[in-house]
Amino acid sequence: MVRETTLSADDFVYPLFVTHGEGVEHPIPSMPGVRHLSVDTLLREGEAAANEGIPAVLLFGIPNAKDATGSEAYADEGIIQKAVRALKRELPQLLVVTDVCLCEYTDHGHCGIVRSDGTVENDSTLDLLARTAVSHAEAGADIVAPSDMMDGRIGAIRAALDTVGLVHTPVMSYAAKYASAFYGPFREAAGSTPAFGDRRSYQMDPANRREALREVRLDVEEGADMIMVKPALPYLDILREVRDTFPELPVAAYNVSGEYAMVKAAAQNGWIEERRSVLELLTGIKRAGADLILTYHAREAARWLREESRV
Ligand code: PBG
Secondary structure (H helix, E strand, O other), rough: OOOOOOOOOHEEEEEEEEOOOOOOOOEOOOOOOEEEEHHHHHHHHHHHHHHOOOEEEEEEEOHHHHHHHHOOHHHOOHHHEEEEHHHHHHOOOEEEEEEEEOOOOOOOOOOOOOOOOOOEEHHHHHHHHHHHHHHHHOOOOOEEEEEHHHHHHHHHHHHHHHHHOOOOOOEEEEEEEEEOOOHHHHHHOOOOOOOOOOOOOEEEEOOOOOHHHHHHHHHHHHHHHOEEEEEEEEHHHHHHHHHHHHHOEEEEEOOOHHHHHHHHHHHHHHOHHHHHHHHHHHHHHOOOOEEEEOOOOHHHHHHHHHHHHHH
16 A cells, blocks of 8 residues: 555566577576567567567567678568568557667667777767668558657757658657677677677766766757666666656666576575565566666566566
């Protein structure tokens, strides 16, 4: 009766990795329980998530081929485009959010176009990101979520969506995304580790708080409909501050791959109690101000919450 924070399955967005082929359920070693799925197995996982009361999935694509400009990201027959069409046809009740970025599709693994001197070119990347977002939305994506951290991409994507009449497609911005060590397992899963250098020229310094507010403000001004803080656990203070500073917009927090891997590893060793730890950390993220939580724990957590509500 006096509990201040209530966690529920409808707070969750469930990230899934989709790849070409059929019948694929390829485990990702550093993320126990998470797998690469083909469109058919993705449909089954999506249905199971929806049946647990999870309202949305977030899709990451594993393409067949990579090149310098990440062209599979915006190809009509790209893996995300195919997966979105299938999900919206078979499970229209499930919201489909697509991650908009180039790093899974570029052969160098960076989130943008790379110049001959190895630096990432912000402005020429914007066109490709906008093309990717439009292509996802045309395939039926309910929400597009740019995670690249190029400056000006929210405005470019909003304008491109509006130009083709997709005025109702919201943009969920990875607004304050830190250059974090906790993306390690994801990069293994997505094969998106940069071939050279790192992402520190476009992702944020973990030491910066004011800069996060500036990044969020710019995205809000450019037309973001939802804003995200990522990762979640080392940045709960940022989450709280973003929640309080921008009361008008939904705030999302991404409980990232490395955060997931730590819990799984400790639980597998019997060092922590998994169920209690997961529900505690997700409650903490919600208490810090998240309206929605992107988490690989979504399906299990939804089941545990349902079981607890029956007790
Ligand atoms: C793509 C992207 C990343 C994640 C989400 N989108 C990786 C990165 O920036 O290197 C990380 C998700 C996770 O670690 O769970 N830019």
